Amino acid sequence: MFGFFLKKNFCDVWDNLFYLILINVVSVGIIAASYFAVSASVAAGTFLSYPVFVLCCGLLMSVLFAWGANARKIADFNSPKWGIFFAAFKTCFFTGFAFGVLSGALCLVVRVAFSFYLGMYLKDGSLFMVLLAAVLAWFFFIVVMALQWFVPLYFLQEDNTFVKTLKKSFIVYFDNVGFSFLMLLHNLVLLALSVLTFGLIPGLNGITLSCTNACRLRLYKYDWLEEHKDYLEDREKRTSVPWDELLAEDRDALGPRKLGSFLFPWK
Numbered sequence: 211m212f213g214f215f216l217k218k219n220f221c222d223v224w225d226n227l228f229y230l231i232l233i234n235v236v237s238v239g240i241i242a243a244s245y246f247a248v249s250a251s252v253a254a255g256t257f258l259s260y261p262v263f264v265l266c267c268g269l270l271m272s273v274l275f276a277w278g279a280n281a282r283k284i285a286d287f288n289s290p291k292w293g294i295f296f297a298a299f300k301t302c303f304f305t306g307f308a309f310g311v312l313s314g315a316l317c318l319v320v321r322v323a324f325s326f327y328l329g330m331y332l333k334d335g336s337l338f339m340v341l342l343a344a345v346l347a348w349f350f351f352i353v354v355m356a357l358q359w360f361v362p363l364y365f366l367q368e369d370n371t372f373v374k375t376l377k378k379s380f381i382v383y384f385d386n387v388g389f390s391f392l393m394l395l396h397n398l399v400l401l402a403l404s405v406l407t408f409g410l411i412p413g414l415n416g417i418t419l420s421c422t423n424a425c426r427l428r429l430y431k432y433d434w435l436e437e438h439k440d441y442l443e444d445r446e447k448r449t450s451v452p453w454d455e456l457l458a459e460d461r462d463a464l465g466p467r468k469l470g471s472f473l474f475p476w477k
Contacts, residue, residue: 211427211453212392218464219423222284223412226419229290233277234413240270241409260318267314268307270414272299275306277415278361281422285366287463302364305372309360320350355390356383358397361418362425386428393424430456 223230244266251259279298280290327343330336359379364370370378383390397417404413412420431451 233415238409264314268310271310272306278365281419282365285423285426356380362422
């Protein structure tokens with residue numbers, strides 16, 4: 211299943227590269243403006259940098275969130291449209307902004323707490339502080355793996371609210387720990403490539419598309435389990451999902467994409 215996801219996601223990024231670059235320009239612009247805003251607030255010597263950082267996270271996430279509507283279209287083998295992006299930005303701005311503020315505040319709290327625990331350890335040599343720092347690090351690690359499903363779930367399941375999507379994100383994570391970890395590694399690789407391309411390819415919006423593609427395919431598992439209640443109630447059977455059967459239609463829709471079709475699409 212993961213191999214097919216890698217192939218489909220690469221094809222989707224390549225086929226929609228123009229859209230991704232343009233929307234990533236907006237994201238890079240927000241990141242650059244945020245950097246100067248936070249730097250200016252730090253230079254002022256006040257605690258203003260904390261709320262400025264959180265607000266910038268909210269603004270950035272509102273753009274990524276709006277792109278989530280197009281990410282769903284692309285994952286469903288449709289074409290993205292700017293009209294969809296602007297419509298989603300208008301209707302989902304506060305949801306994306308709230309998610310960004312929550313994420314930014316979480317990062318700040320973890321950073322401050324982690325620095326405090328390590329500082330206390332260096333001062334007193336208390337192993338208890340090391341334990342608290344380790345627990346905090348694991349907590350943050352788990353939260354990051356869970357929240358990578360938030361935007362995809364919100365758009366793939368239209369009846370979800372903010373709180374409901376948050377709960378489902380952790381449910382999907384705890385039911386797919388290994389897959390979530392692989393996705394985190396994959397997204398870190400995409401993030402490294404994004405740094406090398408100045409945030410343009412695949413960029414943060416490309417990572418959003420990656421998560422949407424992965425989540426869409428993974429949700430096939432739950433549709434199948436709903437039709438096979440005996441597997442749903444048996445933990446050992448839950449791992450016996452017939453992925454070849456579930457992905458057959460998507461494999462046909464994607465088709466046999468060869469290297470030549472990427473380099474010479476007109477052939």
